Amino acid sequence: VARVRPARSVTPGRRVETLEPPPATSKLCLSEEPHLPHVIFPAGPDDAEDLARVHIAAWRETYPGLLPDSYLARMSVPVYTRRFRAGLLRPREQEATLVAADRSRLVGYASGGPSRSQRPGEAEVMTLYVLKAAQGHGLGRGLMAGMARVFAANGATSLMLSVLRDNIPARRFYEHLGGLADAPRREPGPGGVTHEVSYRWPDIRSLTGG
Secondary structure, eight states: OOOOOOOOOOOOOOOOOOOOOOOOOSSSOSSSOSSSSSEEOOOGGGGGGHHHHHHHHHHHHOOBBBBBBHHHHHHHHHHHHHHHHHHHOOOOOTOEEEEOOOOSSSEEEEEEOOOTTOOOTTTEEEEEEEEEGGGSHHHHHHHHHHHHHHHHHOOOEEEEEEEEOOOHHHHHHHTTTTTOOOEEEEEEEEEEEEEEEEEESSSSSHOOOO
């Protein structure tokens, strides 16, 4: 999966159930309103195209004014489908991808693995996206908690992620979850240099409830 930044997340709300995945669908209809209950479950290679559609839709909802419009317009479902499928077929050690779905489609996902900074015991959420139409039901919190539980089961004791400095709704969400912000830094990104802020949870149990 390509390196990306977490996008706008949801306001904590209704409890999210973790159930068996719904039946697979051939296409996503991104214009429909989601239907409860939502479920969160591990992604597999067959979810690659739906993940690509959610990923691109979430970027186009979240990043106008933060990333170049020309880059957002060029994002391709076939290209991202291949990337997701390759990553899910051959995941690196301790990598994980969780998806959130209603009864007919995927509406969000999170992915990550060991921290790129290679700090001992630290895991990193690389991506977290929830479509606007599905926000407000606790899916962002549910995905964060699910990822933290997976990482903790693999031995992680702390967690971090990075977000665009000017993505204020996402920053407020992570701060609400108790994330501690580092100083902004410059990073290469789509269209040139971006500014990012890392959030850290020194004790991963603050997210798992353990």
